[in-house]
Amino acid sequence: MEKIQLGPETLLYPTPAVLVGAVVQGKPNWMTAAWCGIASSKPPAISVAIRPSRHTYAGLIVTECFSINIPSVELAEKVDYCGIYSGAREDKSQLFECFYGQLEQAPMISQCPLNLECRLRHNLDLGAHRLIIGEIVETYLNADCMTDGKPDPTRVNPLIYCIGSMAYHGLGERVGRAFALGKKKS
Amino acid sequence: MEKIQLGPETLLYPTPAVLVGAVVQGKPNWMTAAWCGIASSKPPAISVAIRPSRHTYAGLIVTECFSINIPSVELAEKVDYCGIYSGAREDKSQLFECFYGQLEQAPMISQCPLNLECRLRHNLDLGAHRLIIGEIVETYLNADCMTDGKPDPTRVNPLIYCIGSMAYHGLGERVGRAFALGKKKS
Numbered sequence: 001m002e003k004i005q006l007g008p009e010t011l012l013y014p015t016p017a018v019l020v021g022a023v024v025q026g027k028p029n030w031m032t033a034a035w036c037g038i039a040s041s042k043p044p045a046i047s048v049a050i051r052p053s054r055h056t057y058a059g060l061i062v063t064e065c066f067s068i069n070i071p072s073v074e075l076a077e078k079v080d081y082c083g084i085y086s087g088a089r090e091d092k093s094q095l096f097e098c099f100y101g102q103l104e105q106a107p108m109i110s111q112c113p114l115n116l117e118c119r120l121r122h123n124l125d126l127g128a129h130r131l132i133i134g135e136i137v138e139t140y141l142n143a144d145c146m147t148d149g150k151p152d153p154t155r156v157n158p159l160i161y162c163i164g165s166m167a168y169h170g171l172g173e174r175v176g177r178a179f180a181l182g183k184k185k186s
Numbered sequence: 187m188e189k190i191q192l193g194p195e196t197l198l199y200p201t202p203a204v205l206v207g208a209v210v211q212g213k214p215n216w217m218t219a220a221w222c223g224i225a226s227s228k229p230p231a232i233s234v235a236i237r238p239s240r241h242t243y244a245g246l247i248v249t250e251c252f253s254i255n256i257p258s259v260e261l262a263e264k265v266d267y268c269g270i271y272s273g274a275r276e277d278k279s280q281l282f283e284c285f286y287g288q289l290e291q292a293p294m295i296s297q298c299p300l301n302l303e304c305r306l307r308h309n310l311d312l313g314a315h316r317l318i319i320g321e322i323v324e325t326y327l328n329a330d331c332m333t334d335g336k337p338d339p340t341r342v343n344p345l346i347y348c349i350g351s352m353a354y355h356g357l358g359e360r361v362g363r364a365f366a367l368g369k370k371k372s
Contacts, residue, residue: 001296001299001328001329001330002328002329003285003296003301003326003327003328003329004326004327004328004329004332005324005325005326006324006325006326006327006337007324007325008229008230008321008322008323008324008325009230009322009325009337010224010227010230010231010232010322011256011300011302011325011327011337012202012204012222012223012224012232012254012256012302013202013256013300013339013342013344013357014200014202014339014344014346014357015202015223015224016198016199016200016201018198034224035223035224035225036198036223037198037201037221037222037223037233037234037235038196038198038201038220038221038235039221039233039235039312039315039317040235040312040313040314040315040317041196041235041313041314041315042313042314043194043312043313044194044195044196045196045312045313045315045317046196046198047223047225047233047317048223049223049224049225049226049227068198070197070198070199073361076361076362076367076368077362077367077368078368079368080362080364080365080366080367080368080369081367081368081369081370082368083364083365083368084365084368084369085368085370099189110187110189113187114197114199115189116197116198121312122310122312124308124310124319126225126226126229126231126307126308126319127226127227127228127229127231128226128227128228129225129226129227129231131225131226131231131233131319133310133312133317135194136194136195136196137194138191138192138193138194139191139192139193139194139195139197140189140190140191140192141189141190141192141197142187142188142189142190143187143188143189143190144187146190147351150350150351151192151195151197151349151350151351152350152351153199153200153348153349153350153351153353153355154351156199158199158200159361160200160346160357160358161364162339162357163337163339164336164337164338164339165333165336165337165338165339165340166363166364166365167339167360167361167362167363167364168360168361168362168363168364168367169339169357169358169359169360169361170358170359170361171199171200171346171348171355171357171358172346172355172356172357172358172359173355173356173358174353174354174355175259175262175345175353175354175355175356176262176263176266176353176354177352177353177354178266178269178347178352178353178354179266179269179270179352180266181262181263181266181267181354182262182263182264182265182266182267182268182269182270182271183266183267183270184267184271
């Protein structure tokens, strides 16, 4: 297959469409982010790329905590809204029902089936974005998103963002089981 | 909805199933990773969490470059194989057709529709994992994965890994257009 060279591009498939939560000037605020990934297992850590000009950034560096909220596809419109409008001009504090955990200043979204409560650990200047690395201190999952005692991604029904086509997608068909499909036949 | 507290967990949906490429002891090697995310736009950067005990890690810290290869669902079996068996014991150098770009020591996989050629920029010790941050110096996309002059994720047909159920999935139905769905009606 012929390859096209596109120059350096931030092309990765898939990326999640998450809502980053922080208290900014005393109010919960939500920012949409797709540039988010797990960073370590022990302690559990997550990274999210945020421009330092963002309203959310101004909050999380003060409180030193934030949340990552994983929405289901039903929330696509609100997720997109939070990616278009800045909390500096639009009050997003009433958009969702909000709850707090042990860190007390990491607001989380009740309507999102999965929430990660994070303590700020690293703030890495990478140029246009800061890579914010948080230690995950607690994980909240809707009770109906468990199957056989394990988190079930098909019940979370996460929203996926695709760069290039700028489209949101849902999770597709199951392809097979990890750590099994590729086992050598003996 | 009632929330269950799971304790601190690395639960994020979705995560990509990528193949990290590096030259180790003179041979290309491939490691499966799901903990990968875009880290900045300018310069374009990507992060991937790797345990320092990994064979791939031993290579990329010497050559100071690596690749991120995005497989399509058809490659699920080989992707899983690369996540089960270490290059320290299995020679994976002949598993794929391999090509090189400007960095000369970042091996890339011809069979993967999308390849990111990366120069090592940061190596952050987060405990169990190192967060490897690479500057993306070139992007290679299969010519048949473009639609209307733009990268088309449905043609890339990326493989998705879901923690919890340990299942691979494909990309699901299109939900809507980003930066449009959530626009306020005026």
